[in-house]
Amino acid sequence: MLGARRxxxxxxxxxxxxxxxxxRLLQAASREIYRSGFQSASLDKILASSGVTKGALYYHFDxxxxxxYAVIEEVIAPDxxxxxxxxxxxxxxxxxxxxxxxxxxxxxxxxxxxxxxxNNLAQEMSPLDAGFRKRLAIIFDAxxxxxxxxxxxxxxxxxxxxxxxxxxxxxxxxxxxxxxxxLAKNAQDPKVMxxxxxxxxxxxxxxxxxxxxxxx
Amino acid sequence: MLGARRxxxxxxxxxxxxxxxxxRLLQAASREIYRSGFQSASLDKILASSGVTKGALYYHFDxxxxxxYAVIEEVIAPDxxxxxxxxxxxxxxxxxxxxxxxxxxxxxxxxxxxxxxxNNLAQEMSPLDAGFRKRLAIIFDAxxxxxxxxxxxxxxxxxxxxxxxxxxxxxxxxxxxxxxxxLAKNAQDPKVMxxxxxxxxxxxxxxxxxxxxxxx
DNA sequence: CGCCATACATACTGGTTGGTATGTTGGGAG
DNA sequence: CTCCCAACATACCAACCAGTATGTATGGCG
Numbered sequence: 001m002l003g004a005r006r007x008x009x010x011x012x013x014x015x016x017x018x019x020x021x022x023x024r025l026l027q028a029a030s031r032e033i034y035r036s037g038f039q040s041a042s043l044d045k046i047l048a049s050s051g052v053t054k055g056a057l058y059y060h061f062d063x064x065x066x067x068x069y070a071v072i073e074e075v076i077a078p079d080x081x082x083x084x085x086x087x088x089x090x091x092x093x094x095x096x097x098x099x100x101x102x103x104x105x106x107x108x109x110x111x112x113x114x115x116x117x118x119n120n121l122a123q124e125m126s127p128l129d130a131g132f133r134k135r136l137a138i139i140f141d142a143x144x145x146x147x148x149x150x151x152x153x154x155x156x157x158x159x160x161x162x163x164x165x166x167x168x169x170x171x172x173x174x175x176x177x178x179x180x181x182x183l184a185k186n187a188q189d190p191k192v193m194x195x196x197x198x199x200x201x202x203x204x205x206x207x208x209x210x211x212x213x214x215x216x
Numbered sequence: 217m218l219g220a221r222r223x224x225x226x227x228x229x230x231x232x233x234x235x236x237x238x239x240r241l242l243q244a245a246s247r248e249i250y251r252s253g254f255q256s257a258s259l260d261k262i263l264a265s266s267g268v269t270k271g272a273l274y275y276h277f278d279x280x281x282x283x284x285y286a287v288i289e290e291v292i293a294p295d296x297x298x299x300x301x302x303x304x305x306x307x308x309x310x311x312x313x314x315x316x317x318x319x320x321x322x323x324x325x326x327x328x329x330x331x332x333x334x335n336n337l338a339q340e341m342s343p344l345d346a347g348f349r350k351r352l353a354i355i356f357d358a359x360x361x362x363x364x365x366x367x368x369x370x371x372x373x374x375x376x377x378x379x380x381x382x383x384x385x386x387x388x389x390x391x392x393x394x395x396x397x398x399l400a401k402n403a404q405d406p407k408v409m410x411x412x413x414x415x416x417x418x419x420x421x422x423x424x425x426x427x428x429x430x431x432x
Numbered sequence: 433c434g435c436c437a438t439a440c441a442t443a444c445t446g447g448t449t450g451g452t453a454t455g456t457t458g459g460g461a462g
Numbered sequence: 463c464t465c466c467c468a469a470c471a472t473a474c475c476a477a478c479c480a481g482t483a484t485g486t487a488t489g490g491c492g
Binding site for chain 3: 016042043044054058063064
Binding site: 232258259260270274279280 | 478479480481482487488489
């Protein structure tokens with residue numbers, strides 16, 4: 001709550017901008033955590049990379065843990081929301097929307113090599129820290145619910161097979177996205193991710209009703 | 217190569233058994249790495265947990281890295297081989313064999329919470345250390361090849377659909393196993409893994425030729 | 433019996449870690 | 463103009479880290 005400062009008539013301040021300092025810290029922490037994991041991301045490196053001093057960090061955050069929590073809530077959660085929840089609000093063809101989202105998964109070498117921010121942190125911290133686990137689980141839940149919900153809508157409008165269980169299918173989709181992400185990350189090869197995306201898209205197409213298969 | 221000692225006529229020695237010391241180190245290292253990841257697994261904890269001293273450790277291994285490599289080659293690789301390669305040699309029904317392997321994925325709370333040793337290490341270390349990456353990639357490759365090979369055999373004998381691309385299907389299987397493992401690990405809930413196994417099994421059944429569907 | 437390499441055990445080091453204690457500064461309220 | 467507190471900056475700390483230097487016991491061989 002320290003950083004949430006009331007600011008009625010704020011003008012462009014250069015120096016001494018606490019919100020900007022906080023944001024720089026979050027971004028630098030996110031980068032370092034992405035690179036080496038939370039436990040191995042040293043505060044000194046985060047500070048060097050952000051150009052912020054230790055005093056400023058501990059003014060804005062109580063601990064390294066608190067900084068990690070903030071990265072989840074203020075960096076990772078909005079990112080996942082923008083990619084896997086917002087795109088499914090008010091769509092005409094759910095399967096097309098899902099295929100679009102899958103095909104928008106980044107396949108640049110740097111992205112493939114680094115893996116998925118959400119999955120990275122979940123794998124590392126879920127068994128070690130309940131605070132991390134709960135915050136990450138909220139994101140996974142929102143993802144799964146958004147996919148299941150758009151599939152259900154598709155079933156109502158006839159563009160998704162009725163024998164598909166939306167919750168199960170959403171689980172399969174997420175498991176495949178994260179699973180292929182893992183394989184591609186280990187192989188350090190964008191081709192693996194591209195092949196995975198093709199397979200996921202094929203599977204998504206199989207969710208359409210038999211008579212309703214669109215042109216491939 | 218230090219630990220590979222010629223031992224023509226070895227009798228049961230109690231103390232001073234270098235092979236046993238080495239094995240205790242590998243097991244303790246494997247446990248600690250499983251718990252907190254390689255980077256955060258401290259040598260002091262490994263030593264305390266194994267009852268071995270630092271001198272003994274550095275007699276058997278050149279560095280922490282070398283110890284990690286040995287864990288991959290001598291603990292993880294044989295484990296994966298026993299679960300995902302050996303069971304597919306000389307099988308009658310490939311799909312049954314694959315279903316069996318999937319259903320044998322451990323779902324006890326401790327296993328689900330800890331995740332998959334192979335995937336854990338791959339996620340953490342592949343982008344950071346080529347030595348880890350290569351050794352882990354060898355294991356993933358063997359896994360994929362074993363699955364693809366058994367599927368190809370099934371196609372020859374008519375128990376697997378001809379339109380299935382074995383290499384692709386093997387990738388899908390592994391991605392789903394690892395993906396669901398990740399989701400279950402984050403949820404810290406065996407139910408998630410059990411549901412995943414059911415979905416994977418359903419998908420495996422769909423690989424049978426249409427007329428050849430066994431009794432469910 | 434004596435020797436000596438193997439297989440350890442113990443004590444220590446320089447560097448890094450997250451965290452703290454204390455000093456400083458800028459800008460808005462009065 | 464002045465005071466005060468938010469927003470930092472700097473210096474420091476104990477704990478821990480991987481790794482090393484050096485000492486020592488054992489058991490097989492001659």
